Amino acid sequence: MLTGFLLEFSQALLVLMLAPGLAGFVRWVKARLQNRRGAPIWQPYFELAKLFGKEVVISNNASWLFRVTPYIVFASALAVTFLVPFIAAPLPFDNVGDLLVVVYLLLLGTFFLALAGLDPGTAFGGMGASREMTVAGIAEPTIALSIFSLALGAGSTNLSHIVIATLDNPGVALGPGHLLAFAALFVVTLAETGRLPVDNPSTHLELTMIHEAMILEYSGRYLALIEWASWLKLTIFFSLLANLFIPWGLALTLTPAALAMAVFTLIIKLAVLGVVVAVVETRIAKLRLFRVPELLGMSFVLALLAVTSSFLLK
Amino acid sequence: MDNLFSQLSTLGSSLILLFGIALLWRKSLRAYTVAFQWQSVALTVMFVLIGYFSQDVELYIVAAFLFVLKVLILPRYLERMEKRFGDHRELRPYVNTVTSLIFSGLLVLLAYVVTRPLVLVSELPTRGGLPLAMGLIFVGLFVVITRKKALTQIVGFLVMENGIALLAVLGTYGIPLIVELGVFLDVLMGFLVMQVFVYHIHDTFESIDVDQMNELKH
Numbered sequence: 001m002l003t004g005f006l007l008e009f010s011q012a013l014l015v016l017m018l019a020p021g022l023a024g025f026v027r028w029v030k031a032r033l034q035n036r037r038g039a040p041i042w043q044p045y046f047e048l049a050k051l052f053g054k055e056v057v058i059s060n061n062a063s064w065l066f067r068v069t070p071y072i073v074f075a076s077a078l079a080v081t082f083l084v085p086f087i088a089a090p091l092p093f094d095n096v097g098d099l100l101v102v103v104y105l106l107l108l109g110t111f112f113l114a115l116a117g118l119d120p121g122t123a124f125g126g127m128g129a130s131r132e133m134t135v136a137g138i139a140e141p142t143i144a145l146s147i148f149s150l151a152l153g154a155g156s157t158n159l160s161h162i163v164i165a166t167l168d169n170p171g172v173a174l175g176p177g178h179l180l181a182f183a184a185l186f187v188v189t190l191a192e193t194g195r196l197p198v199d200n201p202s203t204h205l206e207l208t209m210i211h212e213a214m215i216l217e218y219s220g221r222y223l224a225l226i227e228w229a230s231w232l233k234l235t236i237f238f239s240l241l242a243n244l245f246i247p248w249g250l251a252l253t254l255t256p257a258a259l260a261m262a263v264f265t266l267i268i269k270l271a272v273l274g275v276v277v278a279v280v281e282t283r284i285a286k287l288r289l290f291r292v293p294e295l296l297g298m299s300f301v302l303a304l305l306a307v308t309s310s311f312l313l314k
Numbered sequence: 315m316d317n318l319f320s321q322l323s324t325l326g327s328s329l330i331l332l333f334g335i336a337l338l339w340r341k342s343l344r345a346y347t348v349a350f351q352w353q354s355v356a357l358t359v360m361f362v363l364i365g366y367f368s369q370d371v372e373l374y375i376v377a378a379f380l381f382v383l384k385v386l387i388l389p390r391y392l393e394r395m396e397k398r399f400g401d402h403r404e405l406r407p408y409v410n411t412v413t414s415l416i417f418s419g420l421l422v423l424l425a426y427v428v429t430r431p432l433v434l435v436s437e438l439p440t441r442g443g444l445p446l447a448m449g450l451i452f453v454g455l456f457v458v459i460t461r462k463k464a465l466t467q468i469v470g471f472l473v474m475e476n477g478i479a480l481l482a483v484l485g486t487y488g489i490p491l492i493v494e495l496g497v498f499l500d501v502l503m504g505f506l507v508m509q510v511f512v513y514h515i516h517d518t519f520e521s522i523d524v525d526q527m528n529e530l531k532h
Contacts, residue, residue, distance in 0.1 A: 174321060176328035297412040298339050301419040302332075308426055309328065309446075 003254055004092030011088070012081040014263065015239070019231040020044035022238065022270055027202070029278035044231065051224035059120040059217060069116035070218070070225040073109040077232040080105050083159065086239050087262040088251040090160040098157040099147045103140065106192070106236070109229060110136050117214035128213025131289065135198060135210065138296040139188045145303035146181040146188070149310045150244055153177065163247040173245065177310030180302050182245045187299035189237040191292070193230070196281040198292050208289055235270065242269035319367045320439040323484065326360045327443030330480060331422070334453045334473050337466075338414045346469045347392045350476075354384035357476055361483055364440065368487045376494045380479070383498055388472065388505060395465060395509065399522055409460040418453050425449035432485075440484045447484055450477030464512045464522040468505065475501055 024041040031038025058066065083097045083105075097105075110132060117129035151157045153172055154165035166172055191198040194211040203209065215226050243250060249265025251258035287295060333353035337346055358381045365373030409417065425448035433441050454474025458467050479497070482489055512522055519526045 171317070171321065174325065176324050179325070180328065180332075294339060294411040294415070297415040298335075301335065301415045304419040305328070305331075305422055308423055309324070309442075 001092070007088060007254060008082050008091060008093055011086050011091075012078065015081045015086055015235055016078070016228075016232065018267070018270070019228065019235040020048060022235050022274060023231040025271065026234075026274045026278050029275050030202075030281055033278060033282045044227075048224050048228060051219075051227070052221050054220040056220035056222055058219075059122075062120045062217070065112075066116050066119045066217070067222075069112045069119075070222040070229075072112045074225040074229040074232075076105045076109040077229040077236065080236050081232065084236060084239060085160050085163050085243055085250060087259060087266055088254065089163045089247075094158055094160045099151065099159055099162075100144070100157060102159065103144050103147070106143075106233065107136065107140050109233070110192075113214055113226070117217075120217045122217060124213045124216050128210055128216070131210045132214060135191050135292060135296065138293060138300060139191045142184055142188045142296065142300045142303045143192070145300070145307055146184040147240075147244065149177050149181045149303065149306035152307065152310045159244070162244060163250060164252070166244075166247050167250070167252070175310070177306045178245060180306035180309065182241065184299040184303035184306060185237075185241055185245075187295065187302070189241060190277070190280070191296060191299075193234045193237055195277060197284055197287045197295060200286055208286065238270050238273045239266065242266070242273060316439045319363075320442055322363060323360070323440040324442035324446070326356060326363060327446035327480060327484065330356045330360065330476065331446045331450045331453070334450045334457075334477070335415070335418050337457055337469065337473060338418055338453070339411060343392070343396045343463070343465050343469075346466055347389050347396065350392070350469050350472055351385055351389045353473065353476055354380065354388075357480060358385065360480065361488075364483055364487060367439075370488055372491045373483070373488045375491060376488060379495065379498055383502060384472070384476070387502075391505070391509065392465070392469065395512065399465070399516060407461050414456065414460060418456060421452040421456060422446070422449035425452055436485075438485070440487075443484045444481065447477055447481035450474075450480060453477075462523050462525050464508075464515055464524050467524065468508050468512070471508070472501070472505070 021041060021044070024039070024044045027043070028038045028041050080102050082093050083091070083102050085091055114129040114132050114136075117125035117132070119125070147159075147162075148157075150162045150166070153175075154162040156162065156165075172178060190196065194201050199210040199212075200208075201211070203212070211230065215223065218226055243266075246269065249262055249269070251262040330353055333349050333356065336349045340346060340349065358377050361373050361377035361380060365371070365377065407414065422445070426445040429445040429448050433444055436444070451474050454470050454472075454477055457470030457473060461467055461470060488494070515524070515527070516522050519529075
């Protein structure tokens with residue numbers, strides 16, 4: 001029991017510490033691909049340290065909602081890190097929540113962020129919030145559907161059970177249901193974490209920004225928490241992609257060797273996905289905002305096909 | 315062995331279907347042609363695959379014909395027509411992109427429902443691909459119905475034809491060679507006739523938007 005709790009907390013701590021590094025790594029690879037030297041990989045840690053040390057400035061019009069949102073966003077992302085099998089399966093907290101809880105915890109953060117964008121009454125905030133809701137409204141069911149197609153194969157909505165079922169039956173990983181769901185979840189990952197074809201993570205001053213527009217009013221430790229939460233979200237989505245579809249390397253027993261191996265493979269998988277995302281972001285331009293629903297519609301159809309093929313071909 | 319075969323055939327069929335659905339999301343004729351070309355490549359691979367697993371030499375011959383006709387000749391013609399008419403984008407189809415994508419998903423669902431009795435009684439290792447092939451036929455038909463440009467309608471027709479070929483090869487491991495050759499000739503002739511029609515439409519209306527043909531009624 002105690003080792004279980006220890007595992008959970010060390011896993012959450014690991015992901016918490018890894019998240020800024022992953023964001024920095026993606027930025028660094030992108031910079032290298034664009035022939036720039038790029039900031040070092042640990043730059044986001046310095047950013048966090050700087051922001052936590054700064055004073056918070058809040059608009060006079062902001063209500064309690066504005067103040068409480070960073071904590072909700074951060075806490076909901078942190079809660080997810082306890083439920084997703086990052087390094088080991090099964091987890092002792094499996095009974096606490098399954099994939100539905102994970103999806104809606106992530107949505108909870110998005111929801112409050114959109115509210116906080118509306119709260120101070122600035123034009124940018126409202127714009128960002130309405131855009132974020134447009135994207136989230138299509139992206140959220142796609143996440144649920146694509147993970148459902150895995151759940152149908154495994155016979156359980158529990159993330160650890162899905163992982164173990166894939167490990168038991170490796171042939172499934174090459175089935176059409178799996179591949180379609182992977183493609184769908186990948187597109188949604190780009191949309192939900194504010195990556196390029198949907199939102200540009202590296203600019204403040206674009207009229208088409210989504211995430212940045214909502215958090216424009218934040219400063220100091222609030223901004224630090226929100227940034228950290230968005231990096232956490234990136235890590236969570238990458239790990240879902242990596243561990244649900246390619247679960248090899250996860251520790252099934254709690255021996256030190258297996259856990260060390262699991263941490264190592266997790267970092268490798270995240271790095272590979274980071275490089276893929278950086279290449280995608282360098283290769284393609286941002287979509288016009290009105291074409292974003294088309295892209296997400298495509299990924300929704302992929303997810304729908306994934307569910308159909310895993311449901312009807314059983 | 316059978317297990318691997320059925321996995322590969324389902325995977326290949328999904329890929330072929332995806333190229334069909336990609337038509338609905340793209341707009342330029344160039345993208346339509348490229349999607350059709352890649353779909354035909356995937357279909358050729360499928361024929362070779364089924365020929366290998368069922369040890370049927372005829373299927374290799376059919377695959378060779380298919381490659382020449384659908385990967386080399388037809389896309390070349392399509393490109394030539396595209397050059398002649400300029401870059402006509404499918405800007406305002408009857409059904410917008412998101413709706414047509416969702417419709418295509420529903421059509422594939424419908425295909426699953428329609429082919430369910432067939433899949434249930436079938437013992438073939440390739441049965442997993444049957445609904446996908448049926449879905450591709452529906453999607454091709456949907457492209458023909460909802461797009462306005464004559465050229466994109468032709469690509470829709472060709473995609474539908476690919477669906478029929480896929481369904482035939484999955485369901486029967488290849489119909490007799492002579493029938494297959496007849497079908498190819500049919501497709502080529504049909505395509506050429508349509509090409510002539512497109513040229514005439516373009517000469518008469520100075521556009522290949524078939525919507526304008528409504529003017530003939532007045």
